Amino acid sequence: MKLKALLSWQWQDYAINHQSKTNLWIHIIAVPIFICALFALFINLFSGAMLGALVSVAVAMSSLVLQSVGHKQETKQPAPFSSAGNFIARLLIEQCYTFPKFVLKGQWFKSVRRN
Template identity: 45%
Template sequence: MPIKDIIKWQWEGYAKFHKSRSNLWLHIFAVPIFIAGSVLLFFTVFNFSVLLLVVSILLMAVSLAVQGIGHNEEALPPEPFTGLLNAVTRILLEQLYTFPKFVISGGWYAAYKNS
């Protein structure tokens, strides 16, 4: 599936997979941690440091683990990944695009009020 289609698919179903109040709170704190880890990983490429590499990967992994705990609170589990490329693509798009858009558009607040 092309990235454009994944973005559309992810956005259209995003609110129905993010309704639990605890999951919403976990995401609002965990996604920025993933973004920080991603930025740190990007800079590690230019200034290679094993310590920064480890820290960036840990930040992203902990963020995803916390979000996984939050998704266990949801009535609808996330759609299963169809493969490694699908998993990486969907995770990166959700963390770096879809969830920030969900917050900025007011979707997070609306979901929180309705939870």
């Protein structure tokens, strides 16, 4: 799937897959942690700080584990991943684009208030 189609597809069902108040609160905390860990990973890799890079990966993975706990609270589960590449693309797009867009467009707040 091309990037533009993937962005559109992910956005189309995002609010439906993110209705649980627990999941919404987990995401508002865990996604920024993931993004910070991703930036820290790149900084650590470019500066040669391998221990820092490992810590960054551990923090990012912990964020994803928390989010998977939140997703288990949802009535409608996201579509299964079709491949490793699909997993990586969807994960990075959700963390770095779709969820921030969800928050900035006010959808996160509306969803929390609605539940």
